[in-house]
Amino acid sequence: MEQYEPNDLLIFARVAEAGSFSRAAERLGLPKSTVSRRISVLEDRLGERLMLRTTRRLALTEFGNQLLEHARQVAAEVDAVKALSEYRRAQPSGRLRVSMPSDFATLLLTDMLAAFVALHPAVSLELDLSPRRVDLIGENFDLVVRMGDLPDDAMLAARRIAVFPSGLYAAPGYLAEHGNPVAPDDLHQHDALLLLGRNSEAVGWTLLCGEQRWEGLPPARASANSPELLISLARAGAGIAAVPDYFAAPNVRRGELVRVLPDWRTPSHTAWLVFPGRRLMPAKTRAFINMVETAFTNVDG
Amino acid sequence: MEQYEPNDLLIFARVAEAGSFSRAAERLGLPKSTVSRRISVLEDRLGERLMLRTTRRLALTEFGNQLLEHARQVAAEVDAVKALSEYRRAQPSGRLRVSMPSDFATLLLTDMLAAFVALHPAVSLELDLSPRRVDLIGENFDLVVRMGDLPDDAMLAARRIAVFPSGLYAAPGYLAEHGNPVAPDDLHQHDALLLLGRNSEAVGWTLLCGEQRWEGLPPARASANSPELLISLARAGAGIAAVPDYFAAPNVRRGELVRVLPDWRTPSHTAWLVFPGRRLMPAKTRAFINMVETAFTNVDG
């Protein structure tokens, strides 16, 4: 430790306050022998006596009085920290920064988010719905929802919150220009919008239809690392994308996307809730995770 | 220790300030392993993480930021204590409360006291010259000059500063009324002013004249526990007192006292410098003691 241990300053403050080693020891939950020794050590380090102790009375030295001013402040800060910690333990509080795809928020979590805000008035929720892939630690996010791949970062933990059935989608304009595939092999003549995997490598397509299985890597017109971006690209007519049905649905309804090879489906996409470590989680984070999970177990078991 | 160790708050503050465990460890003079462990312990005690640490970057949690406010304050107090202590070590300073017989101050120490005040401008000297026997600890005295007996108190330490030859003295008026003794045995017909010893028991007289020795306990007209009081009583004509020649001298010069049995002397009186403990002495006290001792070695080596 440095030279003057604040621990001993705390003990000194408590002793001065209690006016007795024994009472201070009792309040501190320490044996009086330790209190006595710590004060002695402190005095040795400071090079001067702090209190003159008869077995009956305790008198502060002039220097002791000077020091007490500082020691009191240390004790006050310790009390403040204790209060702060207990408050935090009791109820979720503070800023909670969450990033998720905007589709995810609007389509799936609006009710849950509203309920969360209502239930935890001490939490101020900050939602980031930008499509970019945020830096969880660097930008101080508590939680991030990721689709598709989960980052293999030792500092991060993740929890699977939902699995979405997926299929191929494209814009009507694109299909009008390039033709509408009728069998998987037709895809080789099409522009594919591919999802980038963990190592920024394009992942090929796997198509399933009952027991049938087709695999291939069509020419990539563009690639991105999140399904949401693929949907945007497909809507703009850039090609065919394999994305979750649930997220394509609103676009289909608006006529901006149509299903390609409707008999075939692509492997399901997984949504992950990513957060930094799992060693000690703030109450606010724990509360949010729980609420997200119950929201999904209620929806699709 | 209590629950939240201020030591760990200090370490936390240093880490946050340095922005790195290694640098903080270096500044604290601790191995980085200790810094790492202490932060972990603190987080466990608080039940929440304070900082998210990549090997390259360090990001404070929202809670960490809240806590930092308090931790900084602790660190500031520690710095203040360090500065205070170093200032104290360097030069004597603060109040120095000293009690001594007024005769002692005026007859023997005026020059020395003036020199002390001049040499140590940061010390404010408070002299108590009251004849009463002060309570060293209870009244917050740093030093007390005592004549005759030294208190046998385990909490106190004492140093012998001077030995004063003594004899019998009385007021001319008293001798005119009761007669002037010519031999020691005549004293049994006189009123004696006796010095009270350690246990408030009157101490008998011992007279010396060359090789001759006389002992006796004349009837006590009054008794006191300090030679100064005996002088006052003798001057008032209350009887004969055995007191230091040096302190009787001014009264003799003024004709208020005369030597009784001038061939005989009484055992020397000793002056003691009493102070609380000797374990850790304030610089101001040490400086005063040194100056008193040199003053006396220069006078009567």
Next chain:
DNA sequence: TCATATTGTTCCATTTGCAGAACAATGTTA
């Protein structure tokens, strides 16, 4: 005045916490 209760200090077996090195993770540079 003597017994009692309470205080601060000292002692020593036990345990805690430390220091240093090895390790794992992650940027950096050639």
Next chain:
DNA sequence: TAACATTGTTCTGCAAATGGAACAATATGA
């Protein structure tokens, strides 16, 4: 891209701090 440098964490023998009991000192009360 591969060797390197630097960071935070983990491990382990060992030293230092702890805490309960015995002790010494001192008010208090009968």
